Amino acid sequence: MPPVGRLHLITDARPGRDALTVVVAALAAGADTIQVRVPDATTDREAYELTREVLRMCRDAGAACLVNDRLHIALALGADGGHVGADDLPVAAARRILGPDAILGATARNPETARRAVADGATYLGVGPAYRTSTKDGLPDPIGVGGVAVVAGAVTVPVIAIGGVTAERAGELTRAGAHGVAVVGAVSEADDPGKAVTELLQAIGESR
Numbered sequence: 002m003p004p005v006g007r008l009h010l011i012t013d014a015r016p017g018r019d020a021l022t023v024v025v026a027a028l029a030a031g032a033d034t035i036q037v038r039v040p041d042a043t044t045d046r047e048a049y050e051l052t053r054e055v056l057r058m059c060r061d062a063g064a065a066c067l068v069n070d071r072l073h074i075a076l077a078l079g080a081d082g083g084h085v086g087a088d089d090l091p092v093a094a095a096r097r098i099l100g101p102d103a104i105l106g107a108t109a110r111n112p113e114t115a116r117r118a119v120a121d122g123a124t125y126l127g128v129g130p131a132y133r134t135s136t137k138d139g140l141p142d143p144i145g146v147g148g149v150a151v152v153a154g155a156v157t158v159p160v161i162a163i164g165g166v167t168a169e170r171a172g173e174l175t176r177a178g179a180h181g182v183a184v185v186g187a188v189s190e191a192d193d194p195g196k197a198v199t200e201l202l203q204a205i206g207e208s209r
């Protein structure tokens with residue numbers, strides 16, 4: 002199993018976004034993990050084709066490729082793993098499907114859920130929303146730096162903070178115990194996505 006990366010770029014699922022162009026720029030700038038996340042309405046075939054392209058680029062760049070929700074696509078393509086949350090397969094079932102060597106991320110918003118996810122086989126936890134975000138609807142109130150710190154202190158697996166993370170905020174999250182951060186808008190909405198990745202890496206102490 003590859004190590005859990007510290008800067009996860011999640012593909013922007015919103016209409017009109019050019020996910021592949023952003024992935025190319027992010028990998029060139031040193032993002033170590035790409036999570037392929039597509040809208041619910043995207044067909045499996047479309048998600049498969051996108052993931053195949055992203056996986057090829059990740060392999061060339063030495064980055065990890067994870068698939069959000071659709072673990073059959075991760076398996077079919079031999080991606081590095083997947084990420085599940087409360088509405089997806091339970092963590093234990095996801096682990097059975099992916100096998101012992103895959104990276105398996107699970108969403109956790111509090112210490113109790115976090116400990117259960119780890120016991121069930123999660124490799125890392127996506128913890129948030131750290132801050133308010135306009136990228137995804139229906140989220141609970143932000144848990145803030147304090148909430149991320151509480152979860153990070155409750156488990157021994159890497160915590161990846163998510164939700165409204167920017168280069169200005171990433172450092173306080175890693176100083177509070179997060180191993181790394183996951184972002185959508187901070188990179189995909191940037192005029193220069195590569196520069197945005199460089200600034201995020203600097204903020205978490207991973208400058209190249």
Ligand SMILES: Cc1ncc(COP(=O)(O)OP(=O)(O)O)c(N)n1
Pocket residue numbers: 009011036038069070084085086087088089106107108126127128161163183
């Ligand atoms: C790193 C990371 N953390 C959390 C999530 C959210 O997953 P989930 O709760 O399953 O919501 P969706 O992304 O599926 O809408 C994530 N994807 N990545």
Ligand SMILES: Cc1nc(C(=O)O)sc1CCOP(=O)(O)O
Pocket residue numbers: 011108128129130131133134135136137140163164165166183184185186187
């Ligand atoms: C996909 C996702 N999941 C979240 C959670 O808290 O579970 S927040 C989020 C969106 C993150 O996008 P941005 O970096 O633009 O805020």
Ligand SMILES: [Mg+2]
Pocket residue numbers: 069070084085086087088089
């Ligand atoms: Mg999910």
